[in-house]
Amino acid sequence: MAPLIEIKNLAKTYGNGFTALKGVDLTIDKGEILALLGPNGAGKTTLISIVCGIVNATSGSVSVAGHDIVRDYRRTRGMIGLVPQELTTDAFETVWATASFSRGLFGLAPNPAHIEKVLKTLSLWDKKDSRIMTLSGGMKRRVLIAKALAHEPQILFLDEPTAGVDVSLRKDMWNTVRELRESGVTVILTTHYIEEAEEMADRVGVINNGEIIVVEEKAELMRKLGKKEVVLTLNKPLKSLPKALAGFDLTLTEDGSKLAYAYATTGKRTGITRLLDTLAAQNITFSDLDTVQSSLEDIFVSLVEDGR
Amino acid sequence: MNFYGMWAIYRFEMARWARTLFQSLVSPVISTTLYFVVFGAAIGSRIAHVEGVSYGAFLVPGLLMLSLLTQSVTNAAFGIYFPRFVGTIYEILSAPVSYLEVVLAYVGAAATKSIVLGLIILATASVFVPLKIAHPLAMAFFLVLTAFTFSLLGFIIGIWADNFEKLQIVPLLVITPLVFLGGSFYSVDMLPPFWQKVTLLNPVLYLISGFRWSFYEISDVPVGVSIAMIGVFLSVCLAIVWWMFRTGYRLKS
Numbered sequence: 001m002a003p004l005i006e007i008k009n010l011a012k013t014y015g016n017g018f019t020a021l022k023g024v025d026l027t028i029d030k031g032e033i034l035a036l037l038g039p040n041g042a043g044k045t046t047l048i049s050i051v052c053g054i055v056n057a058t059s060g061s062v063s064v065a066g067h068d069i070v071r072d073y074r075r076t077r078g079m080i081g082l083v084p085q086e087l088t089t090d091a092f093e094t095v096w097a098t099a100s101f102s103r104g105l106f107g108l109a110p111n112p113a114h115i116e117k118v119l120k121t122l123s124l125w126d127k128k129d130s131r132i133m134t135l136s137g138g139m140k141r142r143v144l145i146a147k148a149l150a151h152e153p154q155i156l157f158l159d160e161p162t163a164g165v166d167v168s169l170r171k172d173m174w175n176t177v178r179e180l181r182e183s184g185v186t187v188i189l190t191t192h193y194i195e196e197a198e199e200m201a202d203r204v205g206v207i208n209n210g211e212i213i214v215v216e217e218k219a220e221l222m223r224k225l226g227k228k229e230v231v232l233t234l235n236k237p238l239k240s241l242p243k244a245l246a247g248f249d250l251t252l253t254e255d256g257s258k259l260a261y262a263y264a265t266t267g268k269r270t271g272i273t274r275l276l277d278t279l280a281a282q283n284i285t286f287s288d289l290d291t292v293q294s295s296l297e298d299i300f301v302s303l304v305e306d307g308r
Numbered sequence: 309m310n311f312y313g314m315w316a317i318y319r320f321e322m323a324r325w326a327r328t329l330f331q332s333l334v335s336p337v338i339s340t341t342l343y344f345v346v347f348g349a350a351i352g353s354r355i356a357h358v359e360g361v362s363y364g365a366f367l368v369p370g371l372l373m374l375s376l377l378t379q380s381v382t383n384a385a386f387g388i389y390f391p392r393f394v395g396t397i398y399e400i401l402s403a404p405v406s407y408l409e410v411v412l413a414y415v416g417a418a419a420t421k422s423i424v425l426g427l428i429i430l431a432t433a434s435v436f437v438p439l440k441i442a443h444p445l446a447m448a449f450f451l452v453l454t455a456f457t458f459s460l461l462g463f464i465i466g467i468w469a470d471n472f473e474k475l476q477i478v479p480l481l482v483i484t485p486l487v488f489l490g491g492s493f494y495s496v497d498m499l500p501p502f503w504q505k506v507t508l509l510n511p512v513l514y515l516i517s518g519f520r521w522s523f524y525e526i527s528d529v530p531v532g533v534s535i536a537m538i539g540v541f542l543s544v545c546l547a548i549v550w551w552m553f554r555t556g557y558r559l560k561s
Contacts, residue, residue, distance in 0.1 A: 014561055015561060052401075052402040053401055053402050054398055054401045054402055054560065055560060056556055056560050056561070073404065074310070074406075075404070077403060077404040078404045080402070082398070082399075082402050084395075084398050086395055088394055088395030088396050088398060089396065090394075090396055091394075092324075092327055093320075093323075100316075101316050101319075101320055102316075102399065103312075103316075104312045104313060104315060104316030104319075105312075105313045105316045105317065105399060105400070105403045105405065106312075106313065106403050106404060107310040107311075107312050107313050107403075107404055109312060147399070
């Protein structure tokens, strides 16, 4: 199947000389949730802005469903909904008016039933006649999502959708995004929160200094780069590691009460059985055993640091 | 053409107008009324007729132009500047609307507002002075074309301005003096010969002259010249807007 969005060698240098993107290649498939992770200034927003038509690319090309975003801008923009990072809303308009405005702006005939459905999904229905300026920050964020969904887009860009949003609203939003995906919408979200990518995404792209460092299936990425650790809580603290254990990648905590063994999940043999046998032979007993898997956050940090 | 898109922008702009009806409609009407009371009734009663027209009546086309020009420019400038200022412009830029459609919608809305305002001022004026419109069609032509051209100028200013001061500076420091010195309150014949020549450099003179001709068939310059001058303004403004969009000037980085 041809990718829904195809980004080829996309570069952007701003007027002040700052290069935000250095030849990015990326394909996005229909129906997936792709999370773009990256530190501030990595180029996430620039990338989204080019695809949506807000920023002109310096070089490279982007096609959406086979249509070039510059030549066929009407067709490609009509397919895309954008939720910007900043809470940029009109102050005096009502929620209903602003959502209806967005639908019209994207060239669609009024459809009150659809607007009603969107507002209800986002728990905005009882606020439909409120002026936007009277709403809280979280509510404004939902208004922006409602505006982006008003024209029934096939692709939704969420630029840091949960920045500054409280935990319960964040969970609500995740559910909304999942529902959208189930209805066939392709979702691209940028985020600082690794937790968010881990929770939501099918694939994760890491972007840093204007370059895509890695794009992988989330599970694959964690498997490839992930490490696991077995942590044993010892019955008697050890002063130092016995010689018999020298061949293992072990760390002993300062007080000698815990022993951590790191192993790669990709290896055929983990060495755990051999370690436990060796411990038994040395009469080292333990009262508890934990396994810890490295999170996307650890992976992200190591990727970004390697890139520096 | 994305008609729904244009209609959405147009309606948005008109709704903004309706919310600030007092500021955008009542205050120009009040200030025009003051002009009539002061210049028309109080001072005008001591001024002889100008080319056979009472001074109060002579003032009407000029005053109308004054409001038309300043309101067209300020309205259109604010209309496009504000979304840029608060950031909501992202939605216009990411929508499937062409630049032509964006211009038509914003400028059309601003022109509509100033035309409505012009008609209200005309109605207000008819209360104070006996009004005669010799060529109603020509009058409508000048009214609509001027409103559209100066809304276009306002649109340009709204894109050029990067702060509120710049937004105000053109209407205050350029438009208002040009209108005052463009024969709103006097006929060019009343000036000394040297200043008559200088006045001819003022583009607004041609608008007021043509407009006054459509009322009373008196003009400072031939009416054909006035029409040509509006054509020149319009072309210059269109060329600038075309260039702005082609380069993404202050809209797209």
